[in-house]
Amino acid sequence: MMPATERPDEPAAQGPAGTQTLIRGLRVLEVMAVQNRPIGVGELSRLIDLPKSTVQRLLRTLGQEGWAEMSSDPTTRWRLSPRLLALARTGAPWKTLREAAIPHLAALGARTGETIHFSVLDRDVQMVLIDRVDSIHPVRTFNAIGASTPLHTSASGKAVLAMLPLDEVERILARPLEKVMPNTSTDPRHLMHQVLEAKERGYAVNISENRPHVCAVGAAVAGPGGRPVAAVTISMPDVRFEPARVPEWGAWVRDTARAITDTFTD
Structure with missing residues (x-):
């Protein structure tokens, strides 16, 4: 399988673009939840098998909407936001x-x-x-x-x-x-x-x-x-x-x- 970082950031092969973006965003959240620690874009890209540019865009959108946030590590890493964790518990x-x-x-x-x-x-x-x-x-x-x-x-x-x-x-x-x-x-x-x-x-x-x-x-x-x-x-x-x-x-x-x-x- 070609590494995700080498694949073109191509549009969804089938289904509305909005649906595909939603599914990818949910996959990002799911993997972040299972890791239970801040995670970098490159590692997320490998785990989800998507290009880094796509993962970066998804994370920025999730961050803007309050579902994910950047950690204070020297290297940029992402984690689930308290808002999402609270929603899961309630x-x-x-x-x-x-x-x-x-x-x-x-x-x-x-x-x-x-x-x-x-x-x-x-x-x-x-x-x-x-x-x-x-x-x-x-x-x-x-x-x-x-x-x-x-x-x-x-x-x-x-x-x-x-x-x-x-x-x-x-x-x-x-x-x-x-x-x-x-x-x-x-x-x-x-x-x-x-x-x-x-x-x-x-x-x-x-x-x-x-x-x-x-x-x-x-x-x-x-x-x-x-x-x-x-x-x-x-x-x-x-x-x-x-x-x-x-x-x-x-x-x-x-x-x-x-x-x-x-x-x-x-």
């Missing part, structure tokens, strides 16, 4: 869902001492982290707010899949699946077996399938219609992951997910 319906979850996430964090993640379902593609309770341990797992994970690689994603009708699960698993880590399964039959296990137990497990040396146990949260909308997970380094404790952790995270569901749908 937008409905996730505000209501997050508010319903907060006390239950805190209780689970106190009970386990491990990192607790709360993620929402983004379409039927990925999970996006919207809240986190940090572990009490010096060595702990960390995932930035706004980070996304494919459904097939995470405990939260597999827990959500386990709450969907099987025909939907089959359709999702029939897509090309990325092998993120050596432990990541991309075999639809093997993944369906994991989903069916999670459906029976009420929780799913991830053993270094999305990030190295990170394990998790997760359960899905249902919305008012009974469909999954989110998931809560206990995340820990593999040095503290004990297979014998999985049923115990699974029961805790399953009960927490049910409590959030009851609060959210009350």
